[in-house]
Amino acid sequence: MSEQNQQPRNTRQRTAIRDAIERSDRPLGPQELLEISRTDVPSISLATVYRNINALLEEGEIIKVELPGQPALYESAGLKHHHHFHCEVCGKTFDIEGCPGNLKPLLPKGFRLTGHEITLYGVCAACG
Numbered sequence: 001m002s003e004q005n006q007q008p009r010n011t012r013q014r015t016a017i018r019d020a021i022e023r024s025d026r027p028l029g030p031q032e033l034l035e036i037s038r039t040d041v042p043s044i045s046l047a048t049v050y051r052n053i054n055a056l057l058e059e060g061e062i063i064k065v066e067l068p069g070q071p072a073l074y075e076s077a078g079l080k081h082h083h084h085f086h087c088e089v090c091g092k093t094f095d096i097e098g099c100p101g102n103l104k105p106l107l108p109k110g111f112r113l114t115g116h117e118i119t120l121y122g123v124c125a126a127c128g
């Protein structure tokens, strides 16, 4: 296959994965991204999904969401500050709005805060 023939297919794969991440209201894992992007690009493989995830990470279009003990998930880099809720029944991770805000009082004396991540655990509405 020539470079020219391959280019549109690669672009379509990349676009399918980026769109799936952008349209989602929660961070997605590679297997979910495979299933969603298959509706646009039926021939897509898990290896291709991983390759495009890495490319989108490098381009700064998506970021990795890492919860302790969980496989990495991916979300749009452009989202405003938010936190996550992890359902212990279905294993999905959801975006939650809002932030408790001022966490500086928790710091030991002399420590400087540069950022925070908050994950709530529980049971989602669908599993409840």
Ligand SMILES: [Zn+2]
Residues within 6 Å of the ligand: 087, 088, 089, 090, 091, 092, 123, 124, 125, 126, 127, 128
């Ligand atoms: Zn659930």
Ligand SMILES: [Zn+2]
Residues within 6 Å of the ligand: 081, 082, 083, 098, 099, 100, 101, 116, 118
């Ligand atoms: Zn926050």
